[in-house]
Amino acid sequence: MTQPKGIFNKRVSLKNGDTLDIKVTEPPLTSYLAKVEYGDLIHWAWPEVKGDILTGKMTEWIYMPYALGFIDNTLVGSMAYFTPRDTQDIGIIEFVETLPEHRRKGISSILLSTLVKLFEKKGGLALLLCTANPVAGNLYEKHGFWYTIGDGMQRTNPKLSTKTADFNEWYFQNTGSTTIREATWGDLPRLSLLYNNPNPEWIIKDYLTESFNNTRYEYHFVKIFTQVQKSDGKFFLLESNEKRVVGSVILLRKNSFLEQHLGSLSFRIVPSYQQNTLDIIEHAKECARNIGISILESHVAASDSDQIKFLELAGFKLTTRLKNRLYNGTTWTDLLIYTIEEKHTGKNRKDKSEFYGARQEWQNQRIKNHLHPDRSSN
Ligand SMILES: CC(C)(COP(=O)(O)OP(=O)(O)OC[C@H]1O[C@@H](n2cnc3c(N)ncnc32)[C@H](O)[C@@H]1OP(=O)(O)O)[C@@H](O)C(=O)NCCC(=O)NCCS
Structure with missing residues (x-):
């Protein structure tokens, strides 16, 4: 032991x-x-x-x-x-x-x-x-x-x-060059600091874990990272030359047979490194392509204009405006869905049988052969 x-x-x-x-x-x-x-x-x-x-x-x-x-x-x-x-x-x-x-x-x-x-x-x-x-x-x-x-x-x-x-x-002052790498469990504390930084003051900190402005982020990482690992998603970090985590982008594949070509994207970067935002989104887009995600969508609050600007620069288009979806007790805000679409390969990555509830081949055979007791001849 x-x-x-x-x-x-x-x-x-x-x-x-x-x-x-x-x-x-x-x-x-x-x-x-x-x-x-x-x-x-x-x-x-x-x-x-x-x-x-x-x-x-x-x-x-x-x-x-x-x-x-x-x-x-x-x-x-x-x-x-x-x-x-x-x-x-x-x-x-x-x-x-x-x-x-x-x-x-x-x-x-x-x-x-x-x-x-x-x-x-x-x-x-x-x-x-x-x-x-x-x-x-x-x-x-x-x-x-x-x-x-x-x-x-x-x-x-x-x-x-x-x-x-x-x-x-x-801690987050800009000290020069950055690298993009995949997150590990060791990033839990550094990501907590990144997400608990009041800036940028975006209403939605991370749509995928329902983390909003002024909510403290911590267990969220455990939930999302476990989900990313299960659903074939990706969690990338922007790391400074002093090994500080200054940005993140999460890519989560929808885990159903009909939606497996669909992914959600969420990102957060400290203001001092915002000039690197496009690098990390482009990295996520390329990765989405490699894992067969052809439609990527991102949920953003209508008032978070600089976040919207980054999505538009990365080629995302506004596809849906959900009126008054966000309410903080005094102010109503629309929730926007920005989408980017790539050519689909025409093939599903996983077969229906890899998802919950699909009929198995042996069941098809039984039905074909009429093996139900009420139907079998004596
Ligand atoms: C909070 C908890 C861990 C404190 O443990 P503890 O061993 O009793 O704490 P200590 O005896 O070392 O007390 C340290 C300080 O906590 C504060 N404190 C502890 N019990 C207190 C009480 N009943 N009322 C007010 N303050 C109290 C005091 O400031 C105390 O310092 P002091 O004794 O010099 O005044 C314990 O009450 C607990 O297990 N609570 C349930 C679990 C929990 O809530 N954990 C924290 C999750 S974030």
């Missing part, structure tokens, strides 16, 4: 006198998976990739130290941070929990400061997280996190001269 990749252990006394043993370790965590009556602890992970996280498959791309707190050999609190294995610049704190009977002893506080110290010692620049729980909000505020977008919070490494409010502008 693969062993957990231990990073360090330490022992501390809690304010009530209990002793907390802390293990900081990377997955696999399967040996710590005990069912707890109230709470999830390390069972708490995104369902789409929970197995891959806990068995250590994700550690190829993501450095994911978990801080586990034990009292008398029982796991009582846990949390993790995820950061790209190569750059370790942006991290996301995930899955924070202390078992109810051990709360208010200072356990989360100790685990969090342990992870923050580790992240920043390794040169980490900013940690992101989210919470809907005001108690957790207190915990994070105490540790230097502050509210950014939606229910998101961020802590900027205090060694940086830039303040949290100016961090995005500093």
Whole structure:
């Protein structure tokens, strides 16, 4: 069995006198998976990739130290941070929990400061997280996190001269050349920062995951990346010469027999790199062609004129205007569908039988041979 990749252990006394043993370790965590009556602890992970996280498959791309707190050999609190294995610049704190009977002893506080110290010692620049729980909000505020977008919070490494409010502008400044590459699981934290950047102020951040202006993006990446992998789509990134993710384009194939020639496209680029927008859209168009997508469509808010400009420059045409589809409580906005069409090869990529519910060849044979019991002769 693969062993957990231990990073360090330490022992501390809690304010009530209990002793907390802390293990900081990377997955696999399967040996710590005990069912707890109230709470999830390390069972708490995104369902789409929970197995891959806990068995250590994700550690190829993501450095994911978990801080586990034990009292008398029982796991009582846990949390993790995820950061790209190569750059370790942006991290996301995930899955924070202390078992109810051990709360208010200072356990989360100790685990969090342990992870923050580790992240920043390794040169980490900013940690992101989210919470809907005001108690957790207190915990994070105490540790230097502050509210950014939606229910998101961020802590900027205090060694940086830039303040949290100016961090995005500093991080995303144009430093020169870029490359286009496919996304990996390691891009989850960097993409969260890209999508949580308030600029560009487009109403639709990512139509495919229903992520809109001022919503915090994080689990969206897990959902869309899993879908892209399943449906033969593509997720490309624009990476700066400092290995910062400054743009993205998602291509998602419709996963039905009749629509398999149809793809949806969604893109986002920080303003300082917008001159590279066409490069990344053209790359996606070429890739769509190569995987047999002949019609590409993109949903855009009618008021997001600079996004529309990029689509038009890339050859997309307005095909549908859906009146008043977007409403933010005060303003109605039309939703536009821009489309680009290429010549279809005339052949479907996948047969009907590869989709759900199609009649199989053996069933055709049975019918042809009249093998129904009511019809067979005695
Ligand atoms: C939020 C949670 C992780 C805190 O864990 P904990 O081990 O009890 O936290 P700590 O004892 O280390 O407390 C740290 C700080 O959090 C705040 N806090 C904790 N419990 C609190 C409470 N009941 N009311 C108000 N603030 C509270 C305080 O600021 C506290 O610092 P202080 O004790 O110096 O005042 C825990 O309540 C929990 O598991 N909640 C359910 C899961 C959850 O919501 N997780 C967060 C998801 S983002």
